[in-house]
Amino acid sequence: MSIWDKIFNFDDYGELLALLHNSILAGAILGLVGGLIGVFVMMRDLTFAVHGISELSFAGASFALLVGMNVVVGSIMGSLLAAVVIGVLGVKARERSSIIGVLMPFGLGLGVLFLSLYPGRSANKFGLLTGQIVAVDDPQLYWLGGISLLVLAALAVVWRPLMFASVDPDIAAARGVPVRALSPVFMLMLGLTVAMAIQVVGALLVLSLLVTPAAAAMRVTASAVWVPVLSVVFAMVSTVGGILLALGGSIPISPYITTISFAIWVVCRLLGSARTRRGWSRRSVGAAPAAPVGAGRV
Amino acid sequence: MTEPATAPAPAAVRPAPAGPAAPANDPPALQLRDAGLGFGRRTLWTHLDLSIARGEFVAVLGSNGSGKTSLLRTILGEVALTSGSGAISGRPLGRGSTDVGYVPQKIAIDAATMIKARDVVRMGLDGHRWGLPVAVGARRRRIRSRIDELLESVGAGEFGDAPVSMLSGGELQRIRVAEALASDPVLLLCDEPLAALDLRHQQDIAALIDAQRRLRGTAVLFVTHDINPVLPYVDQVLYLAGGSFRLGRPDEVLTSAGLSELYGAPVDVLRAQGRIIVVSSTEAVGHQSHDDHAATELGGEWR
Numbered sequence: 130m131s132i133w134d135k136i137f138n139f140d141d142y143g144e145l146l147a148l149l150h151n152s153i154l155a156g157a158i159l160g161l162v163g164g165l166i167g168v169f170v171m172m173r174d175l176t177f178a179v180h181g182i183s184e185l186s187f188a189g190a191s192f193a194l195l196v197g198m199n200v201v202v203g204s205i206m207g208s209l210l211a212a213v214v215i216g217v218l219g220v221k222a223r224e225r226s227s228i229i230g231v232l233m234p235f236g237l238g239l240g241v242l243f244l245s246l247y248p249g250r251s252a253n254k255f256g257l258l259t260g261q262i263v264a265v266d267d268p269q270l271y272w273l274g275g276i277s278l279l280v281l282a283a284l285a286v287v288w289r290p291l292m293f294a295s296v297d298p299d300i301a302a303a304r305g306v307p308v309r310a311l312s313p314v315f316m317l318m319l320g321l322t323v324a325m326a327i328q329v330v331g332a333l334l335v336l337s338l339l340v341t342p343a344a345a346a347m348r349v350t351a352s353a354v355w356v357p358v359l360s361v362v363f364a365m366v367s368t369v370g371g372i373l374l375a376l377g378g379s380i381p382i383s384p385y386i387t388t389i390s391f392a393i394w395v396v397c398r399l400l401g402s403a404r405t406r407r408g409w410s411r412r413s414v415g416a417a418p419a420a421p422v423g424a425g426r427v
Numbered sequence: 428m429t430e431p432a433t434a435p436a437p438a439a440v441r442p443a444p445a446g447p448a449a450p451a452n453d454p455p456a457l458q459l460r461d462a463g464l465g466f467g468r469r470t471l472w473t474h475l476d477l478s479i480a481r482g483e484f485v486a487v488l489g490s491n492g493s494g495k496t497s498l499l500r501t502i503l504g505e506v507a508l509t510s511g512s513g514a515i516s517g518r519p520l521g522r523g524s525t526d527v528g529y530v531p532q533k534i535a536i537d538a539a540t541m542i543k544a545r546d547v548v549r550m551g552l553d554g555h556r557w558g559l560p561v562a563v564g565a566r567r568r569r570i571r572s573r574i575d576e577l578l579e580s581v582g583a584g585e586f587g588d589a590p591v592s593m594l595s596g597g598e599l600q601r602i603r604v605a606e607a608l609a610s611d612p613v614l615l616l617c618d619e620p621l622a623a624l625d626l627r628h629q630q631d632i633a634a635l636i637d638a639q640r641r642l643r644g645t646a647v648l649f650v651t652h653d654i655n656p657v658l659p660y661v662d663q664v665l666y667l668a669g670g671s672f673r674l675g676r677p678d679e680v681l682t683s684a685g686l687s688e689l690y691g692a693p694v695d696v697l698r699a700q701g702r703i704i705v706v707s708s709t710e711a712v713g714h715q716s717h718d719d720h721a722a723t724e725l726g727g728e729w730r
Binding site: 171172174285286287288289290292293295296297299300301302303304305306347350351352353356405 | 503505522523524525527528529531533536537539540541542543546547549550551553554555556557558559560589590591593606607610616
């Protein structure tokens, strides 16, 4: 069996597909929620926080695995704890970074401890760190669906003030936006999303779902409509595409997802810099004919 | 110098401000009554009576730490007055509202934030409302034309669709003014909006704010360390220093005698080429020139 057969193997693809439609559905749901939350992660500069939350979520999940609890509940508890700690202690960006830097190894260490004590299958252990393709059973899917609905509903309510508070906290506060209250609200939404993402991509690679798609979208557009739409599309293509490619191989799911999302980011980055060179800044988007370099400058 | 005896009755003696005549019974855009603010044992100012009518332009001057920005923060409701009371358009000061437009000192938007200038202006219009920023049909067209109108009014029509990260300081400041004016506030608070701009853009933005307050009858409270760019437009000057203040027309407040009394040290107010320069021989006023370069050029009296 060659190395390529290990990575890509499409024998009995139809049967596998039928078996794993839960995973594909879960991937699509995660793409939707992760793509939207990612926009605000970028706007609020919380990339590092995502990583910190995911490590504590991993600790919670492995604790749940050890004591025989629901793993989703365990990871939710871990990530909410992290979100609260980061939200309460790390109001300023600098403080936040150091608190996350302290929390992250602690969470990872706890997780490793619980997993070492866990007597069960090692695939379950490894899955929490690097993602897993199997084991999205019906109850788990209901959990994911329910939490996603909660996060999406909350996003729909707070979208405008949250965007205002993220872009411009001072002016938003002057306009009566409850800037301080929105911060923990967003951290809770983020915590829930991270806890779900861990079930599919694993703790180490949550960023590829919560940061990379939004970052890619923001390279090619600044539109208030297209940034979230593209971010969701990129995240969904990464998760669903990654799962479809991973089906037959014997490799964890995350390399497929991270590679797709990285490739999308690279393409967007190239497109974005080409567009910037053409003088994107001074003309309305779309209405820009090929003008000589510098013609758009005032 | 504890009593601001020099403060004239504000607004009442002033000619009606330019702009649409407000009905006589309208409350002033901003009213502070016997207001005081201090932190711990330090008093920034006390017994401040300030009334700004609709369409009036008030400049706030003073050295660093004299409480200029704190004054704005009390009006924004972020800091409570230590004594006295205040009201915006008749309503007591409280946590933010659409009656107030705010142009902050820090105008920059994080470069990683990809957002179009037009969407920043839209935040001033409806960014404080709950829900998704989705509008369809007539409402969508109405929002769009309102934003276009705001962009045109600040001369930003050309770069309305550009991401803010690609705008220059002067362009961004225009967007900020449009954003602040979007909700048609009764009071526009400006915190050193010219600080980051070169001379030409300072004059442009000052003229722009003046034009808008005439057009809309918006009262302007304009914190600045340099009076000169706004001197042609200013109705009243509030000069904060040393725990006290002076309030009145620019030619009443910005006098050698007046500022010397306020600082308790000899201060010269020079007028040259239509500009005002404050020069002092003491450290107390040292960091507090209205035009640092000009004062330095004027020679040894500086410090």
